[in-house]
Amino acid sequence: MKLKYVYTIIGLASILYLGFTNSESIDSVETNKSIIIFSHATHDGSAECSDCHSKVTESTNLGAVSLLPVMDDCAQCHDVEDEDNCQMCHYEDVLEPFTPKTSALLFNHKFHIDEQKMECADCHVGIMEVDYAFESATAFPPMQKCYTCHNDMSVATNNCEQCHISTVNLVPENHKTVGFFKNHKFNSDNCQMCHNQETFCEDCHVATIGIDETNLSNDFYTPYSPHTYVDGVKQQVITRVHDLNFRFTHGIDAKGKTDNCQSCHQTETFCAECHASESGDFAMSGIVPISHTMPNFVTGLTPGSDHAILAKRDIERCASCHDVQGADPNCILCHSDPDGVKGTNPKTHPTNFMRDIHGDWHTDGGSVCYDCHS
Structure with missing residues (x-):
């Protein structure tokens, strides 16, 4: 019984001590x-x-x-x-x-x-x-304001020790909220201030590490965790990255830009595991979107063909498979300048194209013109 009182007194003393020390700055x-x-x-x-x-x-x-x-x-x-x-x-x-x-x-x-x-x-x-x-x-x-300069890229280092006297148990306040691990993706824009994205994320998000055992290449259960359990069986466990059927629906998210695939995956390597490429061009190997099979997708000398409309609307979707910087020969098979005279190729620009002086290239640095012109 006496031991119970001793533990109670020690516990109360600890609570009082922590209460006074942790509230010092707030009380001041x-x-x-x-x-x-x-x-x-x-x-x-x-x-x-x-x-x-x-x-x-x-x-x-x-x-x-x-x-x-x-x-x-x-x-x-x-x-x-x-x-x-x-x-x-x-x-x-x-x-x-x-x-x-x-x-x-x-x-x-x-x-x-x-x-x-x-x-x-x-x-x-x-x-x-x-x-x-x-x-x-x-x-x-706030720390975000410090990161304007202390980003290890432009002006100053972003090492924690540069500003913090002690880095022991150095945890941002928003990390202490209930459900942070479930909802942290909504605040992921500042993770790189403290974490190395290439390694830290993989502590939990290990889904891109594939194993072939008991799985076929077309099995939609991948990605899954490559952990070995006590019974020795490598179970197929989805690891908090994508839904079970994401292999079938990922194209919708990619088109809608709800996710940034490149934050974890490299198109040149990861996509090629399923979408086998030929000389760096996925389309040339037969993997093509359904839009590419429509009759008007490529319409001879007509500048308003479907592929031109899609390219002007969202060139990023083209670049997800095609290299628009020149390594991919797909575009220049048609979009070339054989006579060396600017603006005379009917497959690239319509007749009298140069008479139009109201193009977005004057004001928009992201104009589709700059995909080919500098």
Whole structure:
């Protein structure tokens, strides 16, 4: 019985400790909201950020010194000695100092201001629209804003250690929500900030790893998991990637662009397992969409044939099988310029084509014209 009480006391102590330590940063913000009355929006245009946050321009370490204003900063404009005006900034009978917020980040304000010539609003977007001081906690830069530069491609590294003091248990808040693993695909645009897409996704999405045992090449049960179970049987288990009959319906999703196949698969290799290609051209091996078999799909010298309409409507669908950059000879069998005179090939452009000056090539960099012309 005594042991039960000991465990109970230890458990309660642990809960209290975690409660106090985990709520420190939140409590500091909530407490400071009740100390100072300050409107960023009111001061917009009449003061610079550095007039109040005087230590920011020389700050190289977020944790070294508080960057919040002190009374001497306010005294540059306000009469802080007039006791009758205390309530202009302070709540009634509340004359406490700010509670500094502990930072878990590494950030050098001086470098970003002096070397990168950045303005405060570049990171603190919307800060000048905030009415009361510590509502500005909502205007602290989100990680996506940092990624504008810290993307390991244009300006700065995106290594976690560059900004985070500790990377132990470093998990974004949205990863902690109920059902995240089921719904994470809807927020997949930022996965690459932390994860290597080529390897991390495959920890769960292993469906593209095929095995031939007990399966025929035309069996729609693939893709499935290649795991060996305790009974030694390699079971066919769909692994949270596609529905069971996706082998038959994937063309609908591809045409509707509901999925980006190229995010996981390479057309040149993965598609060829079923759609065998000949010299890089799937159509030449006999695998053709039903639209290609219609009588008017290719209509001799008529520029308005069905294939031209489809190409203008969605050239990406053509490129999913045909190489429009020149390696595929299919297009240039007809679309050539045998006499060397631009605009005279009736199989490519209609008569008097050059008289039309209202084409989309003037304003649209994605115009279908640029599939052939540069």
